[in-house]
Each structure stands twice: as structure tokens, then as C-alpha cells.
Amino acid sequence: MAYKHTKFIFVTGGVVSSLGKGLTAAALGALLEARGLNVTILKMDPYINVDPGTMNPFQHGEVFVTDDGAETDLDLGHYERFLSLTTSRKNNFTSGQIYDAVIKKERRGDYLGGTVQVIPHVTNEIKERIVAASEGRDICIVEVGGTVGDIESLPFMEAVRQLSFDVGDENAVFMHLTYVPYIAAAGELKTKPTQHSVKALLEIGIKPDIIVCRCERPLVGDIKKKISLFCNVKPNCVITAEDQKTIYSLPLALHAEELDQRVVDALGMWTRMPDLSAWERVVSLTLHPTDQVHIAIVGKYVDLVESYKSLNEALTHGGLANECKVVLDYVDSERFEEDPASLREVIGHAHGILVPGGFGARGIEGKIAAVRYAREQGIPFFGICLGMQCATIEYGRNVAGLPGANSTEFDPATPHPVIHLMEAQKDVADKGATMRLGAYPCNVKPDSRVFDAYGKRLVSERHRHRFEFNNTYRERLDEAGLVATGVYTDLDLVECVEIPSHPWFVGVQFHPEYKSRPLRPHPLFAEFVKAAIAHRQGG
Ligand code: GLN
Numbered sequence: 001m002a003y004k005h006t007k008f009i010f011v012t013g014g015v016v017s018s019l020g021k022g023l024t025a026a027a028l029g030a031l032l033e034a035r036g037l038n039v040t041i042l043k044m045d046p047y048i049n050v051d052p053g054t055m056n057p058f059q060h061g062e063v064f065v066t067d068d069g070a071e072t073d074l075d076l077g078h079y080e081r082f083l084s085l086t087t088s089r090k091n092n093f094t095s096g097q098i099y100d101a102v103i104k105k106e107r108r109g110d111y112l113g114g115t116v117q118v119i120p121h122v123t124n125e126i127k128e129r130i131v132a133a134s135e136g137r138d139i140c141i142v143e144v145g146g147t148v149g150d151i152e153s154l155p156f157m158e159a160v161r162q163l164s165f166d167v168g169d170e171n172a173v174f175m176h177l178t179y180v181p182y183i184a185a186a187g188e189l190k191t192k193p194t195q196h197s198v199k200a201l202l203e204i205g206i207k208p209d210i211i212v213c214r215c216e217r218p219l220v221g222d223i224k225k226k227i228s229l230f231c232n233v234k235p236n237c238v239i240t241a242e243d244q245k246t247i248y249s250l251p252l253a254l255h256a257e258e259l260d261q262r263v264v265d266a267l268g269m270w271t272r273m274p275d276l277s278a279w280e281r282v283v284s285l286t287l288h289p290t291d292q293v294h295i296a297i298v299g300k301y302v303d304l305v306e307s308y309k310s311l312n313e314a315l316t317h318g319g320l321a322n323e324c325k326v327v328l329d330y331v332d333s334e335r336f337e338e339d340p341a342s343l344r345e346v347i348g349h350a351h352g353i354l355v356p357g358g359f360g361a362r363g364i365e366g367k368i369a370a371v372r373y374a375r376e377q378g379i380p381f382f383g384i385c386l387g388m389q390c391a392t393i394e395y396g397r398n399v400a401g402l403p404g405a406n407s408t409e410f411d412p413a414t415p416h417p418v419i420h421l422m423e424a425q426k427d428v429a430d431k432g433a434t435m436r437l438g439a440y441p442c443n444v445k446p447d448s449r450v451f452d453a454y455g456k457r458l459v460s461e462r463h464r465h466r467f468e469f470n471n472t473y474r475e476r477l478d479e480a481g482l483v484a485t486g487v488y489t490d491l492d493l494v495e496c497v498e499i500p501s502h503p504w505f506v507g508v509q510f511h512p513e514y515k516s517r518p519l520r521p522h523p524l525f526a527e528f529v530k531a532a533i534a535h536r537q538g539g
Contacts, residue, residue: 005138006134006135006136006137006138006139006140006167006171007138007139007140007167007171007172007173007267007269008130008134008139008140008141008142008160008163008164008167008171008172008173009025009028009139009140009141009142009172009173009175009263009267010142010144010160010163010164010172010173010174010175010206011024011025011028011141011142011143011144011175011176011177012144012148012157012174012175012176012177012201012206012208013144013146013147013148013176013177013178014147014148014149014176014177014178014179014193014194014196014197014198014200014201015147015178015179015193015194015196015197016147016179017146017147019177019178019179019214020177020214020241021075021143021145021177022043022073022074022075022078022079022143023075023078023082023247023250024177024212024214024241024250024254025041025075025079025141025143026041026075026078026079026081026082026083027082027250027251027254028141028175028251028254028259028260028263029041029079029082029083029141030082030083030251030279031251031254031255031259031260031274031276032139032260032263032264032271032274033083033084034251034274034275034276034279035260035264035271035272035273035274036271036272037138037139037269037271038136038137038138038139039083039085039137039138039139039140039141040085040091040133040134040137040139040140040141041079041083041085041091041140041141041142041143042090042091042092042093042130042133042140042141042142042143043072043073043075043076043079043091043092043143043145044092044093044094044126044130044142044143044144044145044156045073045092045093045094045095045145045146046094046095046145046146046150046152046153046156047094047095047096047145047152048094048095048096048099048152049094049096050094050096050097050100050432051070051071051072051092051094051096051097051432052071052072052073053071053432053435054431054432057306057307058307060074061074061306061307061309062074062077062306062307062308062309062310063464064076064077064309064310064514065437065438065462065463065464065511065514066086066087066088066089066091066438066462067086067087067088067438067439067460067462068088068089068438068439069089069437069438069439070088070089070092070437070438071437071464072087072089072091072092073092073145074306074309074310075092075143076091076092077309077310077313077514078247079091080514080515080517081313081516081517081518082251090129090132090133091133093129095152095155095156098122098125098126098129098155099122101125102116102121102122102125105121118155118158119155119158122155122159123155123158123159123162124159126155126156126159127159127162127163127166130142130159130160130163131163138269139267142160144156144157144160147197148176148197148200148201148204149197149200154204157201157204157206158204158205160174160206161204161205161206164206170267170268171267172267173209173210173263173266173267174201174206174207174208174209174210175208175209175210175211175212175263176197176198176201176208176210176211176212177211177212177214177241178193178194178197178198178211178212178213178214179193179194179213179214179215180193180194180213180214180215180219180223180227181193181215181216182215182216182217189215189217189219189220189223191223191226191227191230194211194213194227194230194231195227195230195231198211198230198231198232198233207232208231208233209233209237209266210233210237210238210239210259210262210263210266211227211231211233211237211238211239212239212241212254212259213227213238213239213240213241214241215240215241215242215243216242216243217242218240218242219238219240224238224240236258236262237262237266239254239257239258239259239262240257241253241254241257245286245287246283246286246287248279248282248283248286248518249279249283249286249287251276251279252276252279252280252283255274255276260274278519279519282320282518282519285320285323286316286320286325289319289323289324289325290323290324291322291323291324291325291533292324292325292326292327293319293324293325293326293327293351293352293529293532293533293536294327294329294349294350294351294352294532295315295326295327295328295329295350295351295352295353295354295529295532296329296331296346296347296350296352296353296354296370297311297328297329297330297331297354297355297356298331298333298336298347298353298354298355298366298367298370299330299331299332299333299355299356299358299363299367300332300333300334300358300360300362300363308356310511310513310514310516311354311356311384311513312328313513313516313518314512314513314516314521314522314525315328315354315525315528315529316518317516317517317518317521317522317525317526318516318521318522318525318526318527318528318529319529320518320521321521321525321526321529321530322526322529322530322533324529324533326529326532329347329350331346331347331370332363332366333355333363333364333365333366333367333369333370334362334363334366335366336365336366336369336370337363337365337366337369340369343369343370343373344373347370347373347374347379348373348377350379351379351380351532351533351535351536352379352380352381352382352528352529352531352532352535353370353371353373353374353379353380353381353382354381354382354383354384354387354528355367355370355371355381355382355383355384355386355387355390355391356384356385356386356387357384357385357386357387357464357465357511358385358386359386359409360409361409361410364390364410367386367387367390368390368393368394368397371383371387371390371391371394372394372398374505375391375394375395375499375502375505378502378503378535379503379535380503380504380505380528380531380532380534380535381502381504381505381506381507382504382506382507382524382525382528383506383507383508384507384508384511384512384513385463385464385465385508385509385510385511386465387507388469388496388497388507388508388509389407389419389467389469389507389509391482391497391505391507392418392419392469392477392482392497392507393405393406393407393418393419395477395480395481395482395497395499396416396418396473396477399480399481399482400473400476400477400479400480400482401480402415402416402418402473402476403415403416404416405417405418405473406418406419407419407420407467408420408421408467409421409466409467416473417470418469418470418473418477419467419468419469419470420467420468420470421466421467421468422436422466422467422468422493424436425466425467428466435463435464435465435466436463436464436465436466436468437462437463437464438462438463439460439461439462439463440460440461440462440463440488440495440510441458441459441460441488441489441490442458442459442460442461442486442487442488442495442496442510443457443458443486443487443488443489444456444457444458444459444485444486444496445483445484445485445486445487448483448485448486448496448498448500449485449498449500449504449505449506449527450485450486450496450498450506450508450524451485452527453523453524453526453527454523454524455523459486461495461508461510461511461512461515462510462511462514462515463509463510463511464511465509468493468494468509469484469493469494469497469509471492471494474494477497481499481500481501482497482498482499483497483498483499483500484496484497485497485498486508493509494509495508495509495510496508496509503531503534503535504527504528504531504535506524506528508524512524512525513525
């Protein structure tokens with residue numbers, strides 16, 4: 001079998017959701033990479049949706065897009081930010097995909113008339129996908145979505161139990177993340193929820209080798225011993241995962257608890273000690289910045305930091321590149337529709353203004369008003385996907401003499417559809433996985449802000465949209481001063497626009513935030529933050 005040489009780490013979660021299982025798994029991945037191991041990591045999501053692409057951001061948070069165009073869970077963003085790998089559709093699958101595949105095989109007759117069952121057909125499908133994703137790696141970290149005890153995650157739990165048996169104990173580690181609450185009235189940390197969740201795991205045949213305890217206070221006194229005793233785990237395999245000031249200190253905190261050592265010991269591996277100097281630098285710059293700028297993010301999902309996860313991180317990375325803290329001020333664009341005079345008061349002090357991606361007409365005029373403000377006041381502006389489309393609409397209406405210019409997404413009857421539905425989208429009826437998705441090459445024009453940032457002519461960025469810049473208006477907008485500086489040449493699609501006469505005004509049809517990493521900040525975010533610093537110093 002292909003997995004003969006790969007060792008597996010299965011990560012499960014207990015007690016409550018939102019404990020940071022994905023982050024913990026990703027931070028462990030970073031530590032193992034820093035030890036010189038070749039690591040991959042994947043997430044299995046128990047919900048029935050085929051992918052999160054059709055889910056409301058209020059329910060699911062950001063949809064992370066891979067190079068090969070998969071719409072995936074936001075944990076894959078953490079994976080790419082913490083590890084050096086570039087994920088693909090192999091790194092995330094859902095119950096929906098598994099059942100879809102099993103039912104298709106059944107209809108084709110692949111099961112030769114047998115009764116199709118959760119065990120073995122569904123579990124085998126899961127195992128095959130894990131094995132396929134692990135190919136060629138030293139280590140494969142498998143995050144099981146959901147919380148132990150959930151009905152829907154049972155087939156995944158069973159599959160990893162079987163897989164650990166198939167590959168042998170010495171090649172598999174079970175790591176369980178739990179919550180150890182501090183009860184203020186009693187003045188104590190409580191281990192009972194952990195005991196119960198480990199019991200639930202044992203009932204389905206999984207014995208954790210390592211327990212990572214998420215807690216607000218360190219596990220003092222005999223707490224670790226107590227968990228060890230009740231849960232059958234060695235005391236040194238009970239790991240404290242205290243809340244961190246920045247997510248990027250998680251690898252350091254877990255290393256201080258010797259998590260990576262326990263994992264390689266359990267897998268019978270010898271590795272060098274990890275070199276964590278790059279992470280130490282990131283943490284030190286994050287915690288002790290020498291400078292600070294404010295960026296206003298004018299969007300729709302303002303209460304939902306989770307919806308702009310990669311964007312927030314990319315802006316933070318842009319700050320790291322400039323040794324500067326980036327303070328993000330979220331602004332609901334709808335308020336500018338009700339009260340245009342509030343623009344100055346609300347975003348007038350920002351050192352940079354960013355309009356992010358989004359869907360639907362709500363708040364669109366407020367975003368366009370914010371673009372206009374940034375343009376007229378000479379404040380650095382960065383428009384991403386929908387933000388680039390708003391910038392084009394604004395320029396059309398207010399500079400290029402195209403009254404009523406709009407995107408056909410918001411006004412199908414607009415006299416000037418400067419943004420319109422892509423040709424390839426015109427006959428699309430299904431909602432799922434039908435947008436322009438994944439990585440496309442973009443040719444960057446020399447003598448442009450985008451070229452200054454990238455330092456090269458050919459770049460690759462990821463997309464997720466249905467509408468695009470309408471080439472009918474390209475010349476007109478160009479003559480008026482909004483220049484197309486990035487193009488996907490195969491289909492002649494405009495990917496970047498900018499105003500050369502403005503201090504820094506860039507709109508991009510793609511999502512550069514997906515590719516930014518703390519150890520390799522994305523050049524466009526680095527340049528945007530640099531422009532924001534310059535604006536603050538000049539203003
Ligand atoms: N709604 C726009 C489109 O579909 C923008 C999408 C986005 O910002 N991701 O083209």
C-alpha cells in the first residue's frame with residue numbers, strides 16, 4: 001500500500017467546537033517541517049454540503065480557494081500559512097463528497113450487487129482519500145472536523161481508527177484537543193469535560209496518545225497528572241495550549257511544551273531539533289512593532305472577522321514586511337448610503353482604505369462612495385475582487401463620463417455595464433463550484449504599481465467570481481486615467497487596474513490574500529501597507 005512510508009497524526013476535538021483544532025494541527029505541522037520532515041495536512045468535514053462554496057459566510061466563515069480551484073474550509077488557509085505546502089482539492093473533503101462518490105459507484109455497478117454500507121464502503125472511500133493525499137510524504141496530519149460525540153463525524157472516526165490499525169501503532173498517533181475550563185467561582189481548572197470526551201473517544205475504539213488542553217490559564221499543580229491518570233495518557237503527553245496573544249506564537253508555545261518531541265517519539269522517528277528562528281522573528285515583530293497604521297476595511301460582513309480570515313492575515317503579513325502593526329477598522333458600507341457625510345469622520349483618518357470581495361447588492365453604493373473618497377483624498381486604496389469592480393464603476397461614473405455605470409450583478413439594465421457577466425458564466429445554472437475558480441496566470445505591465453510590487457511580469461493568483469471588467473470600456477477608462485495593468489492574456493481578461501496619478505490606487509480581480517504567508521508576506525499587501533505608512537507620514 002502507498003501509505004507504507006507515511007506516518008499519520010490523527011487530530012480529534014472534544015468538549016466544544018472552536019477550540020482551534022485547525023490552528024493546533026497547522027502549528028504542529030510547522031514544527032515538524034522545522035525538524036526537516038516532509039509534511040502534508042488535510043481536513044475532513046462531516047457536513048453533507050459537497051463544499052462550503054454555497055454556504056452563507058455567517059455560517060461558515062471564509063471560503064478558502066486552492067490553486068486547483070477547490071472551494072474549501074478556512075482551516076486550509078491556516079495550513080498554507082503555517083506550512084510550506086500549497087494545498088489542493090485533496091486536502092479537504094466533506095461527507096457530501098464521500099457519499100456522492102459512493103452513490104455514483106453504486107449506480108455504475110462498481111459494488112457488483114453488494115449491499116452498500118457505511119462500513120466498509122463509506123469508510124473505505126474515506127481511507128482511500130487520506131492515503132491518496134499522503135502519498136510521498138513523511139507525515140500526514142489528518143484533522144477530523146467536528147467534536148467527538150457528533151453523529152455525523154462517526155464514519156470519519158471509524159475510518160481513522162481502521163487506518164491506524166492498517167498502518168500499525170508505530171505509524172499512527174492520535175492527538176485529542178480538549179478544553180480545560182477555569183471556573184472562577186471555585187477558583188479551579190476543571191478536568192471533567194476532558195475525561196468525558198476521552199471516554200467518548202474510547203467508546204469508539206480510539207485511544208489518544210497525546211491530549212492537548214486548550215485553557216485560559218496554565219495547567220498548574222496536579223492537573224496534568226490528573227488528566228494523565230483518568231485518561232490513560234503519559235503525564236508528559238498532556239500538553240498545555242494556553243491562549244496566545246498572536247496565533248503565530250502557537251508553534252513556539254507548543255514546542256515549549258515539547259509537543260513535537262512527543263509526536264516524533266510516539267512515531268519512533270529521529271529528527272534534528274527544529275529551527276524556529278523565523279517564527280521567533282514573526283512573533284517578536286508582531287508583539288513589539290515599531291510603527292502602526294490604520295486600515296479601514298469597508299465591507300458587508302463587519303461582525304464576522306472569520307469571513308475575512310485570509311484578508312486579515314495578509315494585512316498583518318503586509319505589516320510584518322514593514323515592521324509595522326496594522327490596525328484593522330471594519331466599517332459597514334451601508335452607513336455611507338444613509339449618511340454620506342460620515343465618510344470623513346469614519347474613514348477620513350485611515351492611512352489606507354480597502355474594499356474586499358463580496359456578493360450581492362447590499363451596501364454596494366456605500367463601497368463605491370468609499371472608493372471615491374479614497375481616490376479624491378489621495379488615500380492609498382486597495383480593491384479586491386468586488387473592490388476592484390467598485391473602483392471601476394466609481395471611475396466610470398465620476399471620472400470617465402459614464403453616468404449610471406454599474407455591474408450587471410447590481411443593475412442588469414445599467415446604460416454602462418463596465419462590469420458584466422463573464423462569457424463562460426452566461427449559461428451556468430448550478431450554484432456550486434461554477435464560478436471562475438482557482439489559479440490563473442496574469443501578465444503584469446512594466447511601469448506599474450503591481451509590477452513594482454511583484455518585481456516580475458508573470459504572476460499567478462487565485463480567483464472566485466462570476467463578473468469581470470468589460471473590455472468595451474477599456475480604452476475609455478484608460479484614456480480617463482484608470483489603467484489596466486494586469487491581464488490574463490489567453491482570454492484577454494483585465495485582472496488589475498490602477499490610477500498612476502494617485503499615490504497608490506490598485507484594484508485586483510483575484511484574491512491575493514490566499515497566497516500570503518507570515519514567512520512570505522504577499523508583495524501587494526506589503527506595498528499597500530508601505531503606501532499607508534508613507535501616507536501617514538506625509539499627512
Ligand atoms: N460578486 C462579484 C462577482 O461574482 C465579486 C466576487 C468576489 O468579490 N469574490 O464577480
